[in-house]
Amino acid sequence: MLFSISLVSAQQGRGQGKISGRVVDSNTGQSIDHASIGLLNQDNKEINGTTSNEKGEFSMDHIASGTYKVAVFYAGYKNKTTADVQLGDNNAVVTLGDIQLINGETAIEGVTIVGKKSVVENKVDKIVFNAANDVTSQNGAAIDVLRKVPQVTVDADGNVELQGNANIRFLINGKPSSIFGNSLADALASIPANQIKSIEVVSSPGAKxxxxxxxxxxxxxxxxxxxxxxxxxxxxxxxxxxxxGSLNLNYKNNNFSMNAFFSGNAQLKAKTPFSQDRTSRDAASNTSTHLLQDGYTDFERHGYRTGLGFDWNLTKTSSLSGSLSFNSFSNKSTGLINQQQYITDHTTSDVTSIIGSRTSDNQSSVRSVDGSLSFRKTFAKEGQELTADYVFSYGSPKTSYLQTQSLLGAAGPYNGISGSNPGTDNSHNISVDYVHPLNDNVTFEMGLKTVQQHITNATDVHVLNTSSGQYETDPLQSYHLNYDMGVYAAYFSSKLNLLNWLDVRAGLRYEYTTLKIDFPNTNIPSYGLLVPSFILSHKFDSGETVKLSYTRRLERPEYTELNPFLNFSDPHNITTGNPALKPEIGDNMELGYTKNLANGGNISLSLVERINSQDLKQITTFYPTFTANGTEYTNVSVTARDNIGKEYNSGGIVSLSFPFFQNKLNLRSNIMVFHRYIVSHIYVGNLDMGMRYRANLNLNYQFPKNFVLEVFGNYNSAAKNIQGKNPQSITYTIAGRKEFWNKKASLGFTITNPFNKYIKQVTTVSTGDYESYSVRELPYRSFGISFSYKFGKMDFKKEKDISNEYLNGPGSGG
Known part of the structure; x- marks a missing residue:
């Protein structure tokens, strides 16, 4: 693969100053090569950077006049920041001489990383999981990294929840993307873990x-x-x-930087055994039907991503950044299911049997082009800032299926149906934000935003003509759908400190949503919503932080949930969307306590209450006879989402991170316990959903000679749903990584569930006239090896919050 990169050099705002020096070991005096050097301004923000050469020497030039600090970082040594360095017309060149770094550990072999940011940072408004600092997070995909993130739950199928809620807004580098709307599991499986710097979890988002x-x-x-x-x-x-596999390229001069990437992924074809035992009753005809299904599906997934990004400092006070990426994901599932159906007439005691098989071929794909352009302007007043952003996404999702049913011993199928469901999902986001600090204790922030989304959908259904053996168009089941959504938002928020003790972040956001859909007999009214939020916090001198937060959120139904496309890949178990869905509204409250330890460890405790109104839940309805646009089907269950009432989700979360033996051994654990209660006037009435548990444990040990071994285990309890029960899952992974070639290369291995080929998943559904017991054995055992190589100048620091890293501070609590 070739990247053609046009590099632009910006000359505005370049000074004539120069700072040079040499990095050495404080004990031996030997030079340290490839140390990371950062130039910090008076706000402790990095404005330039480089690395030391083979002699430990470094130089940064074209620096404007002003006062700076130089921060130095190298793995295994304590970070160091120099005193103020003054550059001016009469002092344009400064030589710092030798900068001595203190070795963080006296050892003959290997080094221990000291002073780096913690893998988990508990901040007031979010949790940051620094995947780049987690040695074995570099294997796998984003979905594997998420399993380690506090407050996040990932089941064996890749379904993600945050504090027990699956309605999550996913962003990439702070920007939305249409790739998440079609198949979240495919999107998360397509992002290689080694491309992820961090994952930010915002459970109580502010007004912005x-x-x-x-x-x-x-x-x-x-x-x-x-x-x-x-x-x-x-x-x-x-x-x-x-x-x-992935390739990353980066380029930077004084004012301009550019990056390019390509990544590809594949989940290899694997067999998934499946069985279902289902009983249904039809009171009107006094009959019952017993359906037995037993078979397998072969599932595989492929995808790739590629793109470019740039940052351009136009002047000292203005910058422009942008990105453009192309994404392509697809999955395919083929299966063979043996079916036995027994229909009992309880009036006559007659039993009719239908024995045969069903074949299926399901495919899903999405391609998208995502782009962004951002302008940032700062002013003379510290903290005053104006930003303008434009984000667009053009997606092309497509779903198709083909299924046939045959009787035992028959020469050909007696029933067949195929469906194709191509569409488009295009969106445009435009926003303007302004930050204005009144003084050191009060800052105001305000902004405007609009989101315009346009979805098209074309459904073509063909039915098998058993006489001719050909598939013919069914005009009654084929249709076209157009869906338009417009969101218009404005917000105002403030940050202030009361009595030099209480930090307050409060804001109010208003969003007005317009909706239009051309599906027959469907009208979705426009609506407006006020979204208040606040965080009250106090940080103690001992490193402890206490906070109380509240935010209102809403969940607009996604494309796949609204699309009324009937998926007949299993004609006895039909799935569809519901274009009449209303948005779910959530009121989220959290009381939290965090303590950051001097050795880099931390403790976090949270009590959470989440109340969802117009709660969206998946509902299965049984039909003895189901008619779809003139075609009649028998013994059918139809599954779709609906607004069922209110859900109360109450629980507690404990997150722990402790280093031992001078950071050689690190332990991290997350435990979540939640209780759910539903108040509904339809389907089930009031329902106690019981308790849910999630726990994981991560242990890694740093051996000599740059070898790290890790053990990770995760448990998700079974969970009662509105009509039955979802399965539990237990997964465990052993991983290791060896760095060599001066830490430029690494070789790793990963072993997942080595003693169990499958994860057995039991799902039950029970309604008044329908009961189902399904068993799916998900292939999960895997063995893998990984290789990574870095070339060119290397760096280990983060661009933002760099002052904390260089000042040897523990994970920030604020």
């Missing part, structure tokens, strides 16, 4: 954030590199179940 997502926001921050020059990395993973 879009109100979408009652569960909260998960922002996936991809890696970048701010060192001048050209650098990059190559990563590859091969295994029995998953394969990934």
């Amino acid at each position: 954030y879009d109100a979408q997502g009652t569960g909260g926001i998960i922002n996936i921050v991809l890696k970048d590199n701010k060192v001048r020059g050209i650098n990059g990395s190559v990563n590859a993973t091969g295994g029995t179940l998953f394969e990934t």
